[in-house]
Amino acid sequence: MKNSIVVVDDDPIIRMDLREMLEEEGYHIGGEAKNGQEAIELVAKLKPDLVIMDIKMPVMNGIKASHIIRKMQDTSVLLLTAYSQKELVQDARSAGVAAYLVKPVSEADLIPAVEIALSQKERMDALKHDLQQLKQSIEERKRIEKAKGIVMKAYALEEEEAYRKMRMASMAFRMPLSRLAACILQDGPGQLASMSLPDNG
Known part of the structure; x- marks a missing residue:
């Protein structure tokens, strides 16, 4: 079984699609959430390797949740959005996210982005261990x-x-x-x- 991933999106259909694509590649989905607040609680509980999260969600958006998650622990974050505006990209970068994908997300786009995000986490873990x-x-x-x-x-x-x-x-x-x-x-x-x-x- 590959790395543990949490999927966060307020649309249950998108969550299901992401789960199917990831599980086909052998990834373990540790849990799902429908907003940023739920994502933070789930990450604190499960300590996954990666969070794949939508930006625009009720209660708390993905960028704000990313800021909090990245301060909590060394979990990589991959953000998804229907918008490719420059401000969002800049906000995502300042939140410390590993990668950024514009919806609709295909498997051909998702899996390489997941691999990059996870490899960044592995490098950070190795560096932390060395330090x-x-x-x-x-x-x-x-x-x-x-x-x-x-x-x-x-x-x-x-x-x-x-x-x-x-x-x-x-x-x-x-x-x-x-x-x-x-x-x-x-x-x-x-x-x-x-x-x-x-x-x-």
Whole structure:
């Protein structure tokens, strides 16, 4: 089963047509909504990969709903409209939508647009993951540096010797260096007291 999609349009016939086209391509339709407010509630509940949404709808239009959805989470939005006015295109872009299609929508137009929108989401997810890992790595480095300073002071060691002592302890206790550093920061360097450094020769 492919990615999860929510379809939003106040016309039930259009929703049915979109569902059929997407399901034929193997996509999973997580839910349907008939206005922007329902779309926001559904997205919050289902966390789909993509929302395909009409612009002109009662209660709340698609552009306003897109703004809210994009702030809530990293769900891609593909907007549909019967109008191709420049202002709408600009509004759609400022709402952070991935793609924009003018009705009536054919399968030949819909499926490539869906693929583009989903591939953009995958790239954004990958970038977010990389940034999170980088942030974690920086935090770990900071923790190790702080712990190393404590070990240097406690045992009157040079920086390189303190680091080697921590590495030895990391291997002896079978724990990552970052976790050992967290223990030193929390409980002090006492657990390293029994560990002697190897001879330099």
